[in-house]
Amino acid sequence: MSKVNVKVISQKGTCEAGHQVGDEIIFNWDTHKIEGTICLHALYSMLPKIYALAHGADVAFAVAEDGSRVARHACPDGWNPVIFELKKISDT
Numbered sequence: 755m756s757k758v759n760v761k762v763i764s765q766k767g768t769c770e771a772g773h774q775v776g777d778e779i780i781f782n783w784d785t786h787k788i789e790g791t792i793c794l795h796a797l798y799s800m801l802p803k804i805y806a807l808a809h810g811a812d813v814a815f816a817v818a819e820d821g822s823r824v825a826r827h828a829c830p831d832g833w834n835p836v837i838f839e840l841k842k843i844s845d846t
């Protein structure tokens with residue numbers, strides 16, 4: 755029914771999971787699959803936002819470069835900051 759796209763928009767220092775700008779991960783509620791690889795430290799902390807977006811909650815408080823509303827989330831590793839942009843994507 756719904757998918758949430760998670761995209762790396764900023765990465766500094768050394769990410770232990772190897773994330774780089776442009777990485778994309780898709781959380782698919784139809785297949786119960788996570789498409790892509792994601793740092794588990796980042797995942798545990800951002801999962802509530804992903805869940806909320808997937809179920810229609812309005813937690814998208816930021817504006818992406820293309821003007822769409824998104825949620826942003828920073829990896830808890832403050833020395834090596836990775837910032838993710840979370841967006842509900844419509845199904846086809």
Ligand SMILES: [Zn+2]
Nearest residue numbers: 793795796829
């Ligand atoms: Zn991480």
